[in-house]
Amino acid sequence: MKTSLALVAVLAFTACKKESAGTAANAGDCAAVIGNAIDEAARTGVASGAGSAAPKAEVDKMVNDMIVSLAPVKAATVKACVDDKWSADALTCLKQKGSITDCDDKLTDAQRTHRDELANEASKKATAGAPAACEKYANYEIKCAGADEGARPTILDFCTRARAGNPDPTYQLIKLESGCAETATDCDSYKSCIEDKKKTTAPQ
Secondary structure (H helix, E strand, C coil), rough: CCCCCCHHHCCCCCCCCCCCCEEECHHHHHHHHHHHHHHHHCCCCCCCHHHCCCCHHHHHHHHHHHHHHHHHHHHHHHHHHHHCCCCCCHHHHHHHCCHHHHHHHHHHHHHHHHHHHHHHHHHHHCCCCCCCHHHHHHHHHHHHHHCCHHHHHHHHHHHHHCCCCCCHHHHHHHHHHHHHHHCCCCCHHHHHHHHHHHHHHHCC
């Protein structure tokens, strides 16, 4: 599979600016629509990052792992939707476009702020205890490889799995990359380390 975990940038939760309209959605609608949008983004992101040559079984496992890693943030987003009574228009937009970031104009500033607060809190709790090397790895992936800050929970989760000995080729690659993050001093040295190691290290 291709590097890097920048593919999970599609899962970012970004700013919302305009006033919402329409009837407030119910809890069931929030859970179903937001859950589907995030899960589908995970599937699309992994498939895009994996490329056509990746074994289907590995891709399916990565999708499942990503969905599991995003569960706390998903639950927090659903809670924000319920607590703040997101409009039916906002959820209709999510159904049609399938991407949370494409429907930013359907929420108010207050709804956005509360959503981000809950999601950030959930993310911090979910990633507490990640190895220091994984923290560095997440920082370099966000700073140097194009991953979005919203992808941090997944990057940390995948890195933790990798360093715990997950045998899948993609996790072996993540372990290699996280090793480079431990010794890198800037983006150039991080990327150079990865390229050098890829030339001499092949997944088992």
